[in-house]
Amino acid sequence: MSRSRYKSLVDAFAVDIRSGRLPPGTRLPTHRQLAASEGLALVTASRVYAELEAMGLVSGETGRGTFVRETSLPPGHGIDQPDVTAGMLDLNYNYPSLPGQADLLRTALRQLALSGDLESLLRYQPHGGRLHERASVARHLAFSGLNVPAEQVLIVNGAQHGLTVALMALLQPGDVIAVDALTYPGFKALALALHLEILPIPATENGPDLAAFEKVCRSRSVRAIYSMPTLHNPLGWVMSLEQREQLVAIARKHDLLIIEDAAYAFLVENPPTPLAGLAPERTVYVSGFSKSVAAGLRVGFIVSPAEKIGALERIIRVTAWNAPGVMTAITSAWLDDxxxxxxxxxxxxxxxxxxxxxxxxxxxxxxxRHPSSYFVWLPLSEDARADQVAAALLREQVSVSTAQPFATSVHVPHAIRLALGSVDVVSLREGLAKVKRVVEAHAWA
Structure with a gap:
């Protein structure tokens, strides 16, 4: 088949999809059917669909076929911060805030202005933060069952920066890191940017499939595992102590680094011991205060084995030099009081x-979901398509995320994630009512 003929077929499909003649959700002919109807080699028919998929116009789904995608969703929906227009109900991102938090900030700024320590905040800070501020974090962590010395706490510019520092300092491009088949999109994007190979671990209802994890560790040279044992995003599980001990045993057997993300752990009362408490010699624990205090408070922290502190501090210096002095001072005071x-x-x-x-x-x-989490995972019926549901909700002025940003495996489930923490409760009721109506309409369509 000539290149012009092949390109003409791709272009014809693209025109039909963009014009609406092939509406979203349309099942296209199988590769073999396309090859037969157009007189193509099977490999060429596969190339046609591959190019359409690269253009974002179709999606191939194992066992189901090739479908026209919903193209009205914003690019990267669920990862990039959307332009939430007036009247849009944001059930896509979580930035929970409570009444009176602005007054807390005003008071903190006044108190900071009256302190005798302002001069020091105008200078560069130690790369890992001032020791008394690191001690404030360490004391707070003790309430969560994690007892660490201040010297093993590093202050960073938010939890995302903490994950960046950990990956850059402790892994190399090409390293294999095990992650849940559905995981935090920010970590997925970061790992890909740093050229790490993501190895998806299947999920059960209550946590990762640890038997599958053990199996892949025997067959692949896995270097690390990224885990959210306490309030997983997006599935909301809290791993039991037995599961945590089993994960640690596998990590020790195969000499893996554990990266523990505790961004939402504060929402769970009396959770089991963190992985960092069970395996302190190999766990890097990362969290921050954007969810527990405010999204604009870009202060996070890393807890690390002592021998890795130097490598982590070097990457803090490379990426940000030091944590923001003023914000860290306010956070430290709020931790202490x-x-x-x-x-x-x-x-x-x-x-x-x-x-x-x-x-x-x-x-x-x-x-x-978990009964004290800020999100809901909503699997769709077999006949419903997540991109169409999300697009229909956008037309209803409700923004949600599909499973696409969370998926690390080839198979992307048809599901949506609802963030509950970024609108007032009256608006939340309105938004969830629309979600149910739209989901049920697509289930019976």
Whole structure:
């Protein structure tokens, strides 16, 4: 087949899709059917669909076929911050805030202005943060069952920066890192940017399939595992102590680095011991205060084995030099006076209230969630397509995420994730009612 003929077929499909003659959700002919109808070699028919998929116009789904994609969704929907227009209900991102937090900031700034330490905040800080501020974080972590010396805590510019520092310092391009088949999109994007090979681990209802994890460790040269054992994003599981001990045993057997993400762990009361407490010699624990306090508070921290501190500090210096002095000083003061603990308790209660609203308004739909989390995973029926549901909700002025940004395997489930923490409860009720109506309409379509 000539290149012009091959390109003409790709272009014809593209025109039909963009014009709406082939609407979203249309099942296209199989590769063999296309080859037969157009007089093509099978490999050429596969190339046609591959190019259309690279253009973002179709998606091939194992066992189901090739479908026209919904092209009205914003690019990277669920990863890039969308332009949320006036009247749009944002159930895509979580930036939970409580009444009165702005007043807390005003008070903190006034107190900081009256302190005798302002001069020091105008200078460069130690790369890992000032020791008394690291000690504030260490004392706070003790309430979560993680007892570490201040010297093993490093302050960074938010949890995402902490993950960046950990990967850059401790892994090399080409290293294989095991992750859940559905995982935090920010980590997925970071690992790909750093040229790490992501190895998806299947999920069960209550955590990763550790038997599958053990199996891949025997067959592949896995270097590390990224885990969210306490309030997984997006599935909301909390791994049991037995599961954690089993994961640690596998990591020790195969000499793996463990990267533990605890961004949402504060929402769970009395969780099992963190992985960093069970395997302190090989676990890098990363979290921050964007969810527990405020999204604009770009202060995070890393807890690391002592021998890795130097490598981590070098990457902090390379990527940011040091944490923001003013914000870190405010965070440290809030840790010491109990403000952070109070906000965490209030947000646990707030998340529980929002989950009760979801109980009511999503009744009858299958959901996967934790009763004190800020998100809901909503698997769709076999006949429904996530991109069409998300696009229909956008037309209803509701923004949600599909499974695409979370998926690390070839198979992307048809599901949507609902973030409950970024709108007031009245708007949340309105948004969830629309979600149920749209999902049910697509289920019966």
């Amino acid at each position: 109990g403000t952070v603990s109070r906000l965490e308790a209030q947000k646990r209660k707030d998340a529980q209230t929002r989950q009760l609203i979801a109980d009511e308004l999503l009744a009858g739909l299958h959901t996967v």
